[in-house]
Amino acid sequence: MNYFKKILRFAVPYRKYGFLNIFFNILYALFSALSFAALIPMLNVLFDKTKRLDEPPVYEGIGKAKDYFMDYMNYQVTQYSGDEPMKGLVLVVGLVLALFLLKNVFNYLAMYFITFLRNGVLKDVRNKMYEKIVDLPISYFSEKRKGDTIARITSDVLEIQHSFLSILELIVREPLTIIFTIMVMFLISVKLTIFVFIFIPIAGMLISRIGKSLKRKSDRVQKEQGEFLSIVEETLGGLRVIKAFNSESRFYKTFQKSTDRFFKFSNSLLNRQNLASPTGEFLGILVIGILLWFGGRLVLIEQSLDAASFIAYMGLAYNILTPAKAISKASYSVKKGNAAAERVLEVLESENPIADKENAIEKLDFESGIELKAISFKYEEDYVLENFNLKVGKGQTVALVGQSGSGKSTIANLVTRFYDVNEGEIAIDGTNIKDISKKSLRDLMGLVTQDSILFNDTVKNNIGLGKEGATDEEIIEAAKVANAHDFIMELPNGYNTNIGDSGNKLSGGQKQRLSIARAVLKNPPIMILDEATSALDTESERLVQDALENMMKNRTSIVIAHRLSTIQNADSIVVLNKGKILEQGTHEELMKSQKGYKKLVEMQTLG
Incomplete structure (x- = not known):
């Protein structure tokens, strides 16, 4: 219980519906009992056991309630029927039917x-x-x-x-x-x-x-x-x-x-x-x-x-x-x-460990940059990131590269606060993101992932997720920036075409460009791209890459890249290995250093 x-x-x-149900249930229960009790006078009339009473009976207390009820019914039958027993029977049958009818009416209302x-x-x-x-x-x-x-x-x-x-x-x-x-x-x-x-x-x-x-x-x-x-x-x-x-x-x-x-x-x-x-x-x-x-x-x-x-x-x-x-x-x-x-x-009753503080900041204007200060994080037992530091200045594009499992996507999950750090802090303009409301934090960010998450809806509504109440003109403009407008216009119903479950009516490149259009429409100051081109063919990659470059103009971007050809123009490239920074610098600087980055580039070029 x-x-x-x-x-x-x-x-x-x-x-109020509960009280009405209880009220009609009480009436149902009462009339359910009375409807059977009313059978007694009817049976007495049938068996010719009815005493003729010309004077109304006197109530003498609860102890004689049955006798009073019987005598009262007999008095009423006597008054109504006179010398015709069938009249009395009709009266008593009518009473029984009325009680059963009321019982069922109250049952229905309950x-x-x-x-x-x-x-x-x-x-x-x-x-x-x-x-x-x-x-x-x-x-x-x-x-x-x-x-x-x-x-x-x-x-x-x-x-x-x-x-x-x-x-x-x-x-x-x-x-x-x-x-x-x-x-x-x-x-x-x-x-x-x-x-x-x-x-x-x-x-x-x-x-x-x-x-x-x-x-x-x-x-x-x-x-x-x-x-x-x-x-x-x-x-x-x-x-x-x-x-x-x-x-x-x-x-x-x-x-x-x-x-x-x-x-x-x-x-x-x-x-x-x-x-x-x-x-x-x-x-x-x-x-x-x-x-x-x-x-x-x-x-x-x-x-x-x-x-x-x-x-x-x-x-x-x-x-x-x-x-x-x-x-x-x-x-x-x-x-x-x-x-x-x-x-x-x-x-x-499941508690959400990633909750807003009581006086969390509801509105934050992005002014200077993002800083990851000595952060450590683990999904289960082993740390994925340990004592990790990184600065991303406003307007900069910072690319994260490295082998699978080096912690690249984890950084994206932590900056967006899908997970909370175990140690250290992530700050935006010097403010710990735990002190900012989740809505305000995520309003600052646009996210494009490797898997294009689309919904069984129209092209227009999928792009429109980026901004509530967006006009058709804004949606079309965002699609043009993402190199998506042309292929959308070729669809059977243009922007009103339903793209199927998970967008399965579109190609990989088309889905990805819709994801980018959604992020462009949101127009956030910070953009996080999590291997946004890794699942695409060369032609689609070029179109998507152009769309990404259009989108990243004048924005702060954290780019997680698998294909190194896509991040050569980044302001800073961070090479990760097992949750630690192996080296950091521009493409030219890292190519000269002859360390991990150059090996990764050479392996991809050979491939």
Whole structure:
């Protein structure tokens, strides 16, 4: 229940629907009991047991409430029917129908209002989860499988929504139905009701034993669902590689193993769940059977109970069974929902270590430069950068070169604050970037990565991500700077052409130029290029390189380069090796030094 208390805070904005649901559930429970009690006068009329009363009865307290109700009904029947019993029967049948109609109207209204609360909670939990997923650092998702996160925001949240209805039934409707029904049962026969109370707790104990392991089993089902969704997500992302290496059967086997486990866990969970209904049904009928025996004695032998009251009493006893079964069913549903709530809250309560300080600087004008002061950083155990220092003056282009794993991309991740340094500090204009809000920091920067991250949308909207509310003219101008305008105009619908999932309708060079156009539109003072041309052919590289040079004019740029031909005009080239600076200088200076840079250039030239 602890997890549900945390989820309940999402119900606060919809509490009026919750109160309306409770109000109509109270009326439903009351009329549910009264509708069966109203059967007694109808049966009395049928069995011709109705006493003729010409004077209205006098109420003599709760102890004689049943007699008062019976006499009042008899008085009304007498007044209405006179000497015609069919008239009395019509009156009593009309009363029974009216009570059953009201009971069902109130039931519908209770369900009507709870729908708004359930779907509102579903919407808000999903929105909050998406907000949290976007806010969490990149490092969080390098440890989690994407499919598992998708399972949490879809099926787990849906499970919570189903459980929400169950918990309100558990708390309000069914217990009230039982309480009102028992009150009417006490009014009809105290002895019979006490007898019933001996058997109901025994039945309840047996039902509760079945649900003990449901939360654990449900948790395994939901985890396995996340597992096979991850496999689907990875398969769709790497379909080209899977087909190229004829690995379809291998991935199918992995997926099949996961669905086999899901099949096994689901069967175990559902069989345990399905056991509840027949067990509850049998125990209920057992109680009814014993009631028939004991109540029959009261009617036939002791004659302390009339036949009409006994038949109505049996209807009331059966009326208890339905909510009792619903409570046992709801308690299973709550256990399943609790497992789902635990998984959802794990995401919602994850702390983001890269958070803004309380009084973080909201606006910063870039004036002098960027400085990395004695920074050290590790992803896991080993340091990728150790005691690393670097200055990038305003308007300068600094290129980072070196072998894979030397720490080049790590510097880009740290400057943009996708990760935080373990030691030292990164400063912009002398201000530690931890003292600047993430939004303000990233407003200063444009990023073009090796993998062109594009979205299943139009060319215009993909470029427009760079600046909110950008005009068509601004988007076209940015595309021209990025050498992208010409090929865009050749697309079927120009700037309104949808480029497909991850931009798969475009070539590598075209995708990269759209990424550059997006960065140009943002027009930031600092540009970070992370191996922006390494995946391109020679012709595309030349077009992209021209676009990059257009973009870097009058800007501070940190360029991570794999192809050394692209950074020969940089103001400073930094050669990295295992997180340390091997040498630093211009292209000409480094070629004269005969060290690591010259070897790298010669190796690429030979290649």
